[in-house]
Amino acid sequence: MNYKYNTLTLNIFNCMRIPNSIGEFQIRYKLPSNKGIINMRKTLALLTALGSLAVSSEAATVFNYYTPGTDNYNNTIHGFYLSLGSSALAPSDSSSPSSLSGEIRLDSFTLRGAGNNSGANVTYGFLVLNGSDNSVIGWSTNTGTTAAGVNLTFSFSSLNGSPLLLDAALTYRFLAVSQSVMDLMQDTSKTYLYAAGGTGSPSAATDGDTVTISGGLAAPGIRGHYDSAGAPDGSVVITGANGTNTFSQLSPIFTEIRGEMVPEPATASLGLLGLAALMMRRRRA
Numbered sequence: 001m002n003y004k005y006n007t008l009t010l011n012i013f014n015c016m017r018i019p020n021s022i023g024e025f026q027i028r029y030k031l032p033s034n035k036g037i038i039n040m041r042k043t044l045a046l047l048t049a050l051g052s053l054a055v056s057s058e059a060a061t062v063f064n065y066y067t068p069g070t071d072n073y074n075n076t077i078h079g080f081y082l083s084l085g086s087s088a089l090a091p092s093d094s095s096s097p098s099s100l101s102g103e104i105r106l107d108s109f110t111l112r113g114a115g116n117n118s119g120a121n122v123t124y125g126f127l128v129l130n131g132s133d134n135s136v137i138g139w140s141t142n143t144g145t146t147a148a149g150v151n152l153t154f155s156f157s158s159l160n161g162s163p164l165l166l167d168a169a170l171t172y173r174f175l176a177v178s179q180s181v182m183d184l185m186q187d188t189s190k191t192y193l194y195a196a197g198g199t200g201s202p203s204a205a206t207d208g209d210t211v212t213i214s215g216g217l218a219a220p221g222i223r224g225h226y227d228s229a230g231a232p233d234g235s236v237v238i239t240g241a242n243g244t245n246t247f248s249q250l251s252p253i254f255t256e257i258r259g260e261m262v263p264e265p266a267t268a269s270l271g272l273l274g275l276a277a278l279m280m281r282r283r284r285a
Contacts, residue, residue: 077219113152227251232251
């Protein structure tokens with residue numbers, strides 16, 4: 001074997017205490033062989049390749065959805081309830097999945113504008129609230145101004161600027177608000193509640209790290225789908241000043257909704273990575 005000697009140096013994997021000619025002890029250790037280094041490099045290369053395979057095989061699924069219902073009714077709204085798993089939505093093209101499920105990254109949507117001057121010249125953005133309470137979990141990163149026949153596109157993020165992730169199985173409230181409301185929500189270290197309460201000037205009350213905002217609802221005009229039998233679950237407009245009461249026969253019309261279905265780790269990919277880790281362990285042994 002090829003050994004090197006070094007006094008006061010210890011290899012924690014393979015060391016021997018060898019007495020020298022005058023009765024002192026030296027530390028003798030064995031350096032890794034070239035073969036061991038090559039094997040480790042091969043294993044690391046395998047792990048890298050398998051990791052790339054896992055990522056590529058589980059890439060996010062980009063989608064483009066829309067509302068296939070007829071746009072037959074003009075109305076002013078304060079927002080709407082929306083579930084991305086709603087039967088009211090459908091894929092716009094063959095590259096989009098036939099249905100949405102799991103965790104969804106919402107990038108943007110385009111809302112059909114009113115065909116007349118109903119709710120015209122209103123500048124607004126959206127807050128995204130949990131369907132069951134007033135917690136604000138996201139917002140539109142832009143505002144738009146209504147005009148007859150104009151469709152507005154809104155992009156979305158969480159309040160701290162990270163992607164807005166929604167559960168396709170849940171229903172959320174999207175409330176139309178003035179820029180003044182959004183200006184009260186610039187401190188991303190706070191938790192925000194939005195209590196709606198009409199179109200008057202907004203006000204904020206702070207309790208520790210929680211800020212409750214009231215007022216500042218907007219009333220833009222849209223052109224939606226009216227169905228006397230009732231709007232589908234998970235897609236119905238909100239017209240009440242309390243931010244919850246609905247016009248139960250009217251659905252918003254989206255000309256497009258863009259985002260991605262966030263993938264879950266695949267069992268097969270995890271299994272391959274586990275096998276690679278086992279191979280590395282056996283080679284070390």
